[in-house]
Amino acid sequence: MPMAAFRIDGDARRVVPPANIPPVVNGFDENAVEAALRIKDKQEATVTVISTGSEFALDVMKKPLSMGADELVLLQDDSFDNTIDSFVTAQLLAAAIRKLEGFDLIICGRQASDWDNAQVPLGVAEILGVSCISLGKKVDVADGKAVVERIVPDGYQVVEAELPALVTVSNELGQPRYPTLRGIMAATRKRPTVWSKSDLDMDESQSESRISLRQLFIPVSDQECEIVEGDDAAESGRLLALKLREAKII
Amino acid sequence: MADATGVLVVGQMSGDALDSTAAELLAAGRSVAGGLGEELSIALLSDSIDTAGQQAIAHGADRVFAVTSPLLADYHADLYLAALDALCRDANPRVVLVARTAEGRELAPRLAFRLGVGLAQDCLEVSVDESSKTLLANRPVYGGNAIAVVSCERTPQIAAVRPKAYEPTEADSSRQGQVISFPVELDASLAKTRVVETVREESEGVKLEEARVVVSGGRGLGGPDPFAGLEDLAKLLGGAVGASRAAVDSGWVPASYQVGLTGKAITPDLYITVAISGASQHMAGCSGAKCIVAINKDADANIFKEARYGVVGDWETVIPALTEAVRELVDS
Ligand SMILES: Cc1cc2nc3c(=O)[nH]c(=O)nc-3n(C[C@H](O)[C@H](O)[C@H](O)COP(=O)(O)OP(=O)(O)OC[C@H]3O[C@@H](n4cnc5c(N)ncnc54)[C@H](O)[C@@H]3O)c2cc1C
Ligand SMILES: Nc1ncnc2c1ncn2[C@@H]1O[C@H](COP(=O)(O)O)[C@@H](O)[C@H]1O
Numbered sequence: 001m002p003m004a005a006f007r008i009d010g011d012a013r014r015v016v017p018p019a020n021i022p023p024v025v026n027g028f029d030e031n032a033v034e035a036a037l038r039i040k041d042k043q044e045a046t047v048t049v050i051s052t053g054s055e056f057a058l059d060v061m062k063k064p065l066s067m068g069a070d071e072l073v074l075l076q077d078d079s080f081d082n083t084i085d086s087f088v089t090a091q092l093l094a095a096a097i098r099k100l101e102g103f104d105l106i107i108c109g110r111q112a113s114d115w116d117n118a119q120v121p122l123g124v125a126e127i128l129g130v131s132c133i134s135l136g137k138k139v140d141v142a143d144g145k146a147v148v149e150r151i152v153p154d155g156y157q158v159v160e161a162e163l164p165a166l167v168t169v170s171n172e173l174g175q176p177r178y179p180t181l182r183g184i185m186a187a188t189r190k191r192p193t194v195w196s197k198s199d200l201d202m203d204e205s206q207s208e209s210r211i212s213l214r215q216l217f218i219p220v221s222d223q224e225c226e227i228v229e230g231d232d233a234a235e236s237g238r239l240l241a242l243k244l245r246e247a248k249i250i
Numbered sequence: 251m252a253d254a255t256g257v258l259v260v261g262q263m264s265g266d267a268l269d270s271t272a273a274e275l276l277a278a279g280r281s282v283a284g285g286l287g288e289e290l291s292i293a294l295l296s297d298s299i300d301t302a303g304q305q306a307i308a309h310g311a312d313r314v315f316a317v318t319s320p321l322l323a324d325y326h327a328d329l330y331l332a333a334l335d336a337l338c339r340d341a342n343p344r345v346v347l348v349a350r351t352a353e354g355r356e357l358a359p360r361l362a363f364r365l366g367v368g369l370a371q372d373c374l375e376v377s378v379d380e381s382s383k384t385l386l387a388n389r390p391v392y393g394g395n396a397i398a399v400v401s402c403e404r405t406p407q408i409a410a411v412r413p414k415a416y417e418p419t420e421a422d423s424s425r426q427g428q429v430i431s432f433p434v435e436l437d438a439s440l441a442k443t444r445v446v447e448t449v450r451e452e453s454e455g456v457k458l459e460e461a462r463v464v465v466s467g468g469r470g471l472g473g474p475d476p477f478a479g480l481e482d483l484a485k486l487l488g489g490a491v492g493a494s495r496a497a498v499d500s501g502w503v504p505a506s507y508q509v510g511l512t513g514k515a516i517t518p519d520l521y522i523t524v525a526i527s528g529a530s531q532h533m534a535g536c537s538g539a540k541c542i543v544a545i546n547k548d549a550d551a552n553i554f555k556e557a558r559y560g561v562v563g564d565w566e567t568v569i570p571a572l573t574e575a576v577r578e579l580v581d582s
Contacts, residue, residue: 126363131442155451210368215399233563237571
């Protein structure tokens with residue numbers, strides 16, 4: 001979303017979605033779908049996409065299906081609108097994953113680009129008690145193990161874990177594939193499985209919010225920029241160096 | 251169980267010494283503990299704790315939990331987590347602060363879930379509402395486009411604090427504190443992941459996070475080759491080279507160069523951005539820079555709203571001229 005289109009309603013403590021920009025799948029989640037499909041390219045696998053929310057734009061949610069995923073499960077309930085609280089979201093996803101018939105690998109995005117929480121996947125791994133590898137840029141499955149190249153500050157590590165496991169992926173994984181025409185046709189025929197709160201086995205405490213939002217505001221920058229301008233760009237570059245020396249910065 | 255009390259910070263070590271992020275957290279923790287009128291403790295995890303305990307006290311800790319086990323000699327998320335979980339249940343702190351470093355990115359959320367409580371993620375500022383003893387956390391959301399003030403509904407109230415958000419307080423070796431030994435019994439089978447290989451991919455020379463000068467390049471550079479020019483400029487200034495995510499995604503430089511929300515947080519004295527538009531997610535990693543300089547051909551680019559000095563122009567002309575002039579200044 002361009003910065004200029006970013007608006008909030010401070011009183012209601014929420015972001016106002018811009019009128020003419022359609023919603024999209026979170027970028028890192030497209031990387032997650034791509035990671036799953038690369039595994040499926042190499043071996044027999046079923047890829048199920050799960051999402052929770054209070055409302056869904058179905059055409060948007062079907063994009064992973066048109067990329068090649070097999071199934072779509074939507075956890076939809078009016079009460080699932082608390083996206084700032086990763087605790088509840090993770091409980092919902094974990095309950096749904098338990099209800100599915102088994103799994104080998106859960107792949108998530110590293111963070112959602114709304115609240116930038118980067119917590120839900122780690123929570124799901126904790127709740128389900130499975131091994132957890134975060135910030136993957138390459139994910140392979142072989143001999144009952146997940147083998148992941150994970151990003152660390154000065155490079156990457158190759159890490160392995162027994163299945164079942166959970167992996168989060170980052171944009172370094174590479175471009176998600178485009179939907180093919182065949183994929184789009186197949187996706188239009190597929191119907192998502194929809195579960196509401198009553199379909200999920202959760203106790204009261206698991207749906208109680210752990211975080212509350214007290215205020216939401218747009219920060220203001222009072223930075224004044226001094227534009228250094230010479231007769232031409234080369235002159236400007238030279239003047240910039242002198243300016244920085246004058247200000248004792250270099 | 252007695253009521254929860256005090257602030258516990260999870261302190262990272264570098265080797266045997268206290269890591270700078272731990273000293274930053276102690277500064278944040280001091281202000282929170284002051285607001286609560288309660289003690290400030292730090293957890294240090296390793297196979298044995300020596301000088302780091304005294305360093306932590308000098309930086310403001312009232313109590314040091316020396317959390318030890320032979321299995322804690324090297325960082326492993328699963329093992330560190332088990333130890334922290336045990337400590338939190340025993341020490342029962344009101345507030346826990348973790349640095350949102352590479353390790354903290356794993357530990358903080360998992361610890362919160364293990365304890366069944368909420369986490370205020372990636373905070374720039376933490377304070378307390380003194381009457382209710384509630385932790386208030388300011389955190390950038392929507393890629394830094396907005397700031398949310400959040401609080402935690404359960405105890406312990408946990409916050410992950412962005413590295414470099416706080417300046418460490420000056421060490422005072424006359425400060426007194428108590429070192430409490432907290433040995434933990436851990437089973438090696440708790441470690442469910444195994445590192446089979448580590449590959450380093452860093453720029454040569456000064457580390458990006460520690461550099462006093464950083465020169466970063468963005469999509470507008472158009473390819474990997476111009477980074478050599480930025481390297482020359484950075485070298486002259488004794489600095490390091492960074493990049494925007496667009497440059498990393500294009501494969502021009504490794505991910506370890508990335509500055510920003512999902513890259514590195516840097517606080518150099520001088521940050522020169524070249525052909526970077528200044529998206530909020532990029533600025534999230536460099537808002538602590540003392541002086542930002544922007545070189546961009548688009549006068550309307552957002553970066554000029556955040557920079558102290560700017561040149562509107564094509565980098566292909568500006569950078570060689572700037573580099574030459576800097577060379578003359580440095581030589582003279
Ligand atoms: C969840 C999330 C996390 C993110 N994390 C990060 C992050 O950690 N770090 C990060 O950097 N980004 C991050 N991003 C991406 C961010 O939103 C921007 O897309 C990115 O920073 C843009 O990089 P850029 O400025 O190089 O490219 P652009 O925005 O394309 O800007 C290129 C600039 O180059 C200028 N230019 C072009 N040619 C020339 C020339 N010849 N001379 C001079 N100037 C020229 C243009 O005017 C333009 O301003 C993240 C995004 C999301 C959604
Ligand atoms: N409502 C949701 N439905 C499905 N997956 C989610 C949801 N929220 C978060 N996730 C997953 O968890 C990742 C990190 O999200 P977050 O912790 O909210 O930043 C996302 O990239 C998704 O893979």
